[in-house]
Amino acid sequence: MRASSAQRSPMRRVLRPAGLAVAVGLLTTGCTEGGVFDTLNPKGENARIIDDLTNFIGIAAVVVGIVITVLVTYVVIRYRTTDETYDALPEQVHGHTVAELTWTIVPAIGLIVVTVLSLPAIFELDSQDKDDITVLVEGQQWWWQFSYDLDNDGEYEIVTSGDIVFPAGQQVNLQITSNDVIHSFWVPELNGKKDAVPGLHTPLKLHADEPGVFWGQCAEFCGLSHAEMRLRAVALDDTDWERWVSEQTTAGVIPDGQDVAVQRGYEAFGQFCSSCHVVDGVYDSAYENEPPLLSGIAPNLTHLMGRTSFAGGIFELYNDDGTVNEADLLAWVRDAPGRKALAPDNQQGMTSFAEQLSNEQLSDIVAYLSTLGEAPILP
Ligand code: HEC
Ligand SMILES: [Cu+2]
CATH class of the missing domain: 1.10.287.90 (Helix Hairpins)
Structure with missing residues (x-):
């Protein structure tokens, strides 16, 4: 045996292979089969x-x-x-x-x-085939907005966020862009990553063989809540898709005053929320007044209840038994930066209302939010 290896301590001989085994073990933990972020599926x-x-x-x-x-x-x-x-x-x-x-x-x-x-x-x-539906995908800190041009006339008929709903078995044209920093749109089971760059519209396509829900995640580090910038791609069969479109293309309605809590919530919304959030046909002015956000855009809430999740896909909008997840919704409206890392002082994300809104006002607002749109249509 050579001089050098004879001097090696027995400890080192054990530690080396053990270290290697741990490293390989850690590396392969990412290889779970059938995970929702499986690129090989x-x-x-x-x-x-x-x-x-x-x-x-x-x-x-x-x-x-x-x-x-x-x-x-x-x-x-x-x-x-x-x-x-x-x-x-x-x-x-x-x-x-x-x-x-x-x-x-x-x-x-x-x-x-x-x-x-x-x-x-x-x-x-x-x-991209010009006849297919086009969806403008806008990344912002830290959520995704989806605007649908269903007949390719350059006008957006539907604006939503969190869930990108589309017809299964068809190619859908995406135009990927950003309203603040660079993000990356990624639904691993349906396509590769595509950077969302401010000022550019980058093409990508979405196609699912069968109806289903496919998970997505922002894949380009974009600041504080990058890890909490998710989405769900929901592929529906033709009948469900048409139903979804007809629901989503109806404008919001002003409450008729029958339910006093909803009525109070609607008024409080106008006072505290409509500078950032649009409800089509009810509070349309947010974008004109330049909301106090870097991206200039907050989620359009017209059909909020038609989503499965909110706040960048991190909170479920519904409980397992199908009832509205009022607890998380209320906690969010009360103090969004306490629920998700946001930087409202830096014009990134929603402000906290913990100091401004009483518990009664909060539950009124949640009552109003619960009237926005129909329940989600799922495959
Ligand atoms: C300063 C602008 C601003 C104001 C004011 C504001 N929000 Fe928000 N809101 C946002 C932004 C930005 C998000 C997205 C945050 C994220 O997911 O990272 C958001 C998200 C939400 C969501 C989740 C929507 C979704 O689809 O993910 C709800 C619900 C909501 N806000 C309700 C309210 C209510 C109710 C008020 C008034 C009490 C309010 N907001 C006031 C900016 C604002
Ligand atoms: Cu990101």
Whole structure:
């Protein structure tokens, strides 16, 4: 045995492999099968194009990796020095035409194959059919807004947030943008990531084979609540989709005064909330008055109750038994920055109303919010 390895302490011999095992263990914890953020589990045409490419290139890369590892191991063992002092250099070689040509041409062929396979996939994923529905996806700190142009006339018929609802089995054109910093729109089971950059409209497509709910997450660090900037992509069958559209395209209504709590909540909303939040046909003025937000936009609440979640997809809007999750809704309206990391002093996110609103006003407002729109339609 050589001098150096004889000096190695027995502790180190144990610690090294143990450390390696822990590292591999930690790395593979991300590999749960069937998780909602599983990129290797395509549920639509676009994701499948990416998955096919990943599978082919991944397997090829593993084969190349094995060949290289075997060759390197062979060379290391076969040509190791036999000189006990380590002073003598092995025979030095300069220039070997066959070897140099081989390690240039073989990788070049590999890269050409990868390029030839990737290019059509890139073009296919970027192409959009003008006849398909278009949804403008706006990222802001820290939630997503979805504006639907159903007939491609440049006008948005529906504005919502949190859930992006769309017809299953159809391609939907997305235009991804941001109203403040760079975000990234990502629904792993349906497509790759696409950066949301202020001033740019970047195309992406959404397609799901079957009705279902697919989870998404902002994938570009965008500040304080980046980790709490989620979304759900809800694919509906044709009948449900048409019902959803007809519900969403109806404007809000001014309460008729029958329910006094709702009436008081509606009035308090006008006083405290309508500078930021729009309710179509009821409180339309928020955008005109330039809401005190960096993004200039707060969630449109016209059909709030038609969503499954709120505040960037982090709170459920409904309890398991189907009743409205009034507890979380009330806690949110009372003190949003206490429920999710926001920076209202920096014009990022909703302000706290803990000091301004009494418990009675809060429950009135929640009563009013509960009247906004119908219950969500789920696959
Ligand atoms: C300074 C602007 C501002 C004011 C004023 C404001 N909000 Fe908000 N509100 C926001 C922003 C921004 C969000 C999104 C926060 C997030 O999810 O990160 C939000 C989110 C919400 C949500 C969740 C909506 C969704 O779909 O995720 C509700 C409900 C809500 N606000 C209700 C209210 C009520 C009720 C009031 C008045 C008491 C109010 N807000 C006042 C800016 C405001
Ligand atoms: Cu982010």
